[in-house]
Amino acid sequence: MNRRNFVQGLALAVGAAPSVNYASAPAAEEVVQSGSPAQAWTPGTLDIHHISTGCGAAAFILCPDGTTMMVDTGAIIPQLDPSRSRYLIPAKPNASLRPGQWVARYVLRELQAAGRREIDYFVLTHFHADHMGEIAEHDLNSSPMSKYGKYQLGGLTDLAEEVPIRTIIDRNFPRYDYPQRLDSFMDRNYRAFLESFRQRGGTVERFEPGRADQILLQHDAARYNSFHIRNLASNGAVWTGSGTAVKEQFPSLAGLPQESFPDENKCSLALRLAYGAFRYYTGGDLDHDTYYGTRPWADIETAVAKACGPVDVAVANHHGYVDACGPAWVRALSAKLYIINAWDSAHPAMPGLHNMLSTQLYGTGRAVLSTAMKPENAIAIRRIAEMASTNGHIHIRVPAPGNTFSVNILDNTTETRSVIRSLGPYVCGEKPA
Numbered sequence: 001m002n003r004r005n006f007v008q009g010l011a012l013a014v015g016a017a018p019s020v021n022y023a024s025a026p027a028a029e030e031v032v033q034s035g036s037p038a039q040a041w042t043p044g045t046l047d048i049h050h051i052s053t054g055c056g057a058a059a060f061i062l063c064p065d066g067t068t069m070m071v072d073t074g075a076i077i078p079q080l081d082p083s084r085s086r087y088l089i090p091a092k093p094n095a096s097l098r099p100g101q102w103v104a105r106y107v108l109r110e111l112q113a114a115g116r117r118e119i120d121y122f123v124l125t126h127f128h129a130d131h132m133g134e135i136a137e138h139d140l141n142s143s144p145m146s147k148y149g150k151y152q153l154g155g156l157t158d159l160a161e162e163v164p165i166r167t168i169i170d171r172n173f174p175r176y177d178y179p180q181r182l183d184s185f186m187d188r189n190y191r192a193f194l195e196s197f198r199q200r201g202g203t204v205e206r207f208e209p210g211r212a213d214q215i216l217l218q219h220d221a222a223r224y225n226s227f228h229i230r231n232l233a234s235n236g237a238v239w240t241g242s243g244t245a246v247k248e249q250f251p252s253l254a255g256l257p258q259e260s261f262p263d264e265n266k267c268s269l270a271l272r273l274a275y276g277a278f279r280y281y282t283g284g285d286l287d288h289d290t291y292y293g294t295r296p297w298a299d300i301e302t303a304v305a306k307a308c309g310p311v312d313v314a315v316a317n318h319h320g321y322v323d324a325c326g327p328a329w330v331r332a333l334s335a336k337l338y339i340i341n342a343w344d345s346a347h348p349a350m351p352g353l354h355n356m357l358s359t360q361l362y363g364t365g366r367a368v369l370s371t372a373m374k375p376e377n378a379i380a381i382r383r384i385a386e387m388a389s390t391n392g393h394i395h396i397r398v399p400a401p402g403n404t405f406s407v408n409i410l411d412n413t414t415e416t417r418s419v420i421r422s423l424g425p426y427v428c429g430e431k432p433a
């Protein structure tokens with residue numbers, strides 16, 4: 001423990017106001033330990049692991065009562081498109097397994113340590129390869145067949161091959177027709193997987209924006225009654241903040257030419273997780289691109305962030321790409337920590353990073369971290385040097401009762417996952433004035 005953390009710990013002990021610690025939260029110097037594994041999860045703790053594969057988004061959440069949850073398991077296949085491969089981040093820890101297999105191994109280890117055997121909820125933000133897994137049609141070396149059914153493996157299906165899942169929640173079950181029929185090879189592979197999954201007893205649901213009772217603690221909800229997950233948005237329907245009511249951000253498709261339909265990213269689902277005073281936002285690849293003002297409704301990320309309100313930790317929309325993490329999104333969330341799931345040389349791009357680092361938007365203390373980084377990007381964008389971390393699994397730990405949280409950056413070069421640095425503790429709560 002260094003001096004800053006000692007002082008922060010002291011402030012916590014005497015119940016200092018959140019804004020005191022918040023203002024002193026810049027994290028770059030908060031190195032407190034290295035080399036040892038993170039302490040195991042215990043009941044009452046909320047753990048959120050942003051798994052670094054270099055190939056897409058994947059988050060594993062272990063709730064205070066042992067309920068388990070995943071948000072996305074992406075997997076880009078570099079060899080599928082040689083023109084793209086030079087921009088990609090090399091697979092972590094290496095390419096000897098597919099990204100979804102590495103994720104499965106990570107999750108199995110966490111489940112075992114916690115005495116759990118399955119994932120209670122898998123939440124898929126949207127139907128893109130870097131969130132559900134890319135599939136190489138007819139290439140059984142890159143995407144082998146499942147042992148369970150007539151579908152190929154990559155990302156989510158690789159995970160499900162190894163780890164039992166009880167319920168899958170996506171944005172468009174069961175019709176898969178918004179904004180139009182989802183009929184790519186990858187979409188069809190996903191539906192073939194779901195068919196097999198359901199035949200084997202799994203449940204599939206459509207994410208219902210506005211609700212706070214679709215994703216529930218499964219083991220001891222009464223004991224941890226400050227924990228809840230609010231469904232913020234999906235397919236352009238955004239929670240109003242009142243009951244479970246939603247407002248349609250997108251116009252009726254009947255009045256739009258097909259080329260103006262909201263794209264897959266804008267249809268992403270978003271949710272806010274709460275435990276005590278802790279708040280966490282994740283919203284897939286929502287963005288704010290209005291096509292130079294011609295489609296004002298298309299700034300979906302701002303509407304969702306305003307519905308969400310201030311949080312402690314936010315996952316950067318669309319990997320911090322040029323069309324996401326706008327100033328209004330940053331201001332509304334006012335997070336202490338931003339996490340970028342990076343897999344491409346444009347993750348993050350300058351505008352989003354600039355906004356997330358800006359002290360003109362709010363307060364002074366925040367840290368921006370990414371799960372990986374293309375070295376060329378750190379040259380192209382000098383402000384990447386201001387990020388608190390650019391490589392490693394990002395493990396958020398919120399001890400009971402949810403008044404504080406801390407961060408461990410875990411080594412992604414082997415499976416030992418030793419702590420290479422720690423940030424915090426931070427005090428949870430509202431943004432400073």
Ligand SMILES: [Zn+2]
Binds near residue numbers: 131284285318319
């Ligand atoms: Zn994405």
